Amino acid sequence: xxxxxxxxxxxxxxxxxxxxxxxxxxxxxxxxxxxxxxxxxxxxxxxxxxxxxxxxxxxxxxxxxxxxxxxxxxxxxxxxxxxxxxxxxxxxxxxxxxxxxxxxxxxxxxxxxxxxxxxxxxxxxxxxxxxxxxxxxxxxxxxxxxxxxxxxxxxxxxxxxxxxxxxxxxxxxxxxxxxxxxxxxxxxxxxxxxxxxxxxxxxxxxxxxxxxxxxxxxxxxxxxxxxxxxxxxxxxxxxxx
Amino acid sequence: xxxxxxxxxxxxxxxxxxxxxxxxxxxxxxxxxxxxxxxxxxxxxxxxxxxxxxxxxxxxxxxxxxxxxxxxxxxxxxxxxxxxxxxxxxxxxxxxxxxxxxxxxxxxxxxxxxxxxxxxxxxxxxxxxxxxxxxxxxxxxxxxxxxxxxxxxxxxxxxxxxxxxxxxxxxxxxxxxxxxxxxxxxxxxxxxxx
Numbered sequence: 001x002x003x004x005x006x007x008x009x010x011x012x013x014x015x016x017x018x019x020x021x022x023x024x025x026x027x028x029x030x031x032x033x034x035x036x037x038x039x040x041x042x043x044x045x046x047x048x049x050x051x052x053x054x055x056x057x058x059x060x061x062x063x064x065x066x067x068x069x070x071x072x073x074x075x076x077x078x079x080x081x082x083x084x085x086x087x088x089x090x091x092x093x094x095x096x097x098x099x100x101x102x103x104x105x106x107x108x109x110x111x112x113x114x115x116x117x118x119x120x121x122x123x124x125x126x127x128x129x130x131x132x133x134x135x136x137x138x139x140x141x142x143x144x145x146x147x148x149x150x151x152x153x154x155x156x157x158x159x160x161x162x163x164x165x166x167x168x169x170x171x172x173x174x175x176x177x178x179x180x181x182x183x184x185x186x187x188x189x190x191x192x193x194x195x196x197x198x199x200x201x202x203x204x205x206x207x208x209x210x211x212x213x214x215x216x217x218x219x220x221x222x223x224x225x226x227x228x229x230x231x232x233x234x235x236x237x238x239x240x241x
Numbered sequence: 242x243x244x245x246x247x248x249x250x251x252x253x254x255x256x257x258x259x260x261x262x263x264x265x266x267x268x269x270x271x272x273x274x275x276x277x278x279x280x281x282x283x284x285x286x287x288x289x290x291x292x293x294x295x296x297x298x299x300x301x302x303x304x305x306x307x308x309x310x311x312x313x314x315x316x317x318x319x320x321x322x323x324x325x326x327x328x329x330x331x332x333x334x335x336x337x338x339x340x341x342x343x344x345x346x347x348x349x350x351x352x353x354x355x356x357x358x359x360x361x362x363x364x365x366x367x368x369x370x371x372x373x374x375x376x377x378x379x380x381x382x383x384x385x386x387x388x389x390x391x392x393x394x395x396x397x398x399x400x401x402x403x404x405x406x407x408x409x410x411x412x413x414x415x416x417x418x419x420x421x422x423x424x425x426x427x428x429x430x431x432x433x434x435x
Contacts, residue, residue, distance in 0.1 A: 002316070002317055002318050003316070003317070004314055004315045004316055004317050004351070005313075005314040005315075005316060006314075006353075007314060009435075011434075012248070012434065013247070013248045016247055016248045016250055017248070017250050017251045017372070017373055018250060018251060018252070018372035018373060019372070020371075020372065020373055020375075022372060025253075025370070025372070026370075027369060027370030028370050028371065028372055029289070030288040030289035030290055030292075030370075030424065030425070031288050031289070031294060031368060031369075031370035031371050031424055032289075032371070032424060032425075033375060033424055033425070033429060033430075033432050034289075034424075034425045034426075034429060035401075035429050035431070035432075037432050037433060037434035038396055038397050038398075038431050038432070038433055038434065039396070039433075039434045039435065040392075040393045040396050040433050040434070040435050041352075041353045041392065041393075041396075041435070042353070042435050043350065043351065043352050043353055043358065043393075044304075044310055044312075044314070044315055044350050044351065045302070045304075045310075045350055045358070045361065045363050045378075046363070046435045047314060048302075048310040048312035048314055048315055049302060049312065050300075050302050050326065050327065050328030052311070052312050052313060053311040053312065053326035053327060053328055054326060054328055056326075057326065086246060087246075088245065088246050088247070088248060089245060089246075090245050090246055099261045099262055100261065101257060101258060101260040101261040101262070109257045109260065110260065111256075111257040111259070111260055113256055113257065114257070126260070127260060128260045128261035129261075130261070164252075164254065164255060164257075164258065166254070166258070166261070166262050172302050172363055172365070172376070173376075173435055175300075175365055175374055175376075176249065176251060177251065177252065177253075177254050177258075177262075177367060177374065178249055178250060178251055178252045179252040193252060193253060193372075194252075196252075196372050197250035197252070198250070200247075201247060201248075201250045202250065204247060204248075204249050204250060205249065205250060205252070226249045227246045227247060227248050227249045228248065228249070229248060235314075238351070238353075238355070
């Protein structure tokens with residue numbers, strides 16, 4: 001076939017995402033655009049994206065409690081985080097690349113820039129993982145529940161426990177980086193980064209405790225689905241001659 | 242189709258994304274000797290005070306020299322190269338703010354009206370202090386004629402078009418282009434919504 005498939009994605013729903021500038025999160029103020037975005041017509045450059053190409057070369061690495069390769073397990077509350085990556089129409093998105101990074105059980109990141117917080121590192125936990133979604137859009141990580149940690153945004157500021165998720169889905173326009181939070185965390189209402197999302201949408205970032213996922217004598221289970229932009233209409237074939 | 246589910250909100254990549262979302266070498270899309278016009282794109286990401294952003298994540302997505310995307314929707318009868326994904330990532334240097342990609346000039350990709358677009362590379366910028374990604378395109382200063390007819394560039398108010406055009410600095414092999422990303426101010430980079 002010589003004519004490419006042109007999909008028609010619905011808009012990035014800016015009303016469901018944080019604003020670019022959110023003064024309670026101080027560093028957004030100078031790192032945000034002030035002009036309006038320029039709306040363009042989607043072409044193959046926007047309706048394709050790197051997820052599929054990257055998936056071909058990605059190595060699956062979804063157990064963070066053992067993937068340092070030291071032979072000893074990480075310390076902390078072992079958890080399973082599982083769910084599906086879907087589009088807005090409810091379709092599971094197979095072959096999606098999920099990359100995650102997080103603090104250890106003490107709230108410490110194994111990153112050279114973390115020098116202020118006197119919490120221990122765990123030699124058996126780096127806090128990074130990756131997996132590909134299955135044919136139904138499903139994913140599953142085993143990890144350690146991350147601890148809260150302080151940051152310099154305002155006096156006595158603490159981030160709630162969270163896991164960073166980077167998602168490379170079917171199109172460039174669906175690119176998403178977000179954070180997954182844990183239910184019942186008292187720090188969530190105090191967190192400007194969480195609160196930057198509109199109130200009606202913030203709850204979509206909080207996982208659900210799921211006893212069906214919990215494994216006896218092994219790990220607690222959390223379920224969290226991720227929703228990316230979906231198609232508005234049936235794709236068409238088209239292109240330049 | 243009507244939307245049944247709400248989009249998961251975006252959050253910042255924060256200061257620690259290099260733990261996973263960048264590995265040394267992700268910024269080099271093609272090895273030396275790769276067939277096609279090898280190019281270097283370099284620049285800085287600057288904030289509203291024109292200070293460099295020391296922890297920006299930059300991702301590029303592009304067609305190969307034949308103009309084909311490595312994606313199942315791009316079914317055109319054009320060559321694919323097993324070694325070329327078209328995806329690159331880098332992070333700005335903590336001290337200088339400089340970033341650098343080594344890639345190839347992309348080939349022609351059709352627009353929505355059946356003509357070809359000017360050669361371009363899609364760029365996504367994220368960082369600590371950015372709650373959403375910003376999307377833009379990198380065009381090339383030595384493609385003046387093609388740029389004039391490009392439908393996307395024509396959507397951009399004329400005085401701001403230059404913010405999307407990488408300037409050729411060095412005409413050697415590889416050619417070196419400069420592309421700075423600026424937040425705020427009169428010369429703010431044009432960011433795209435699609």
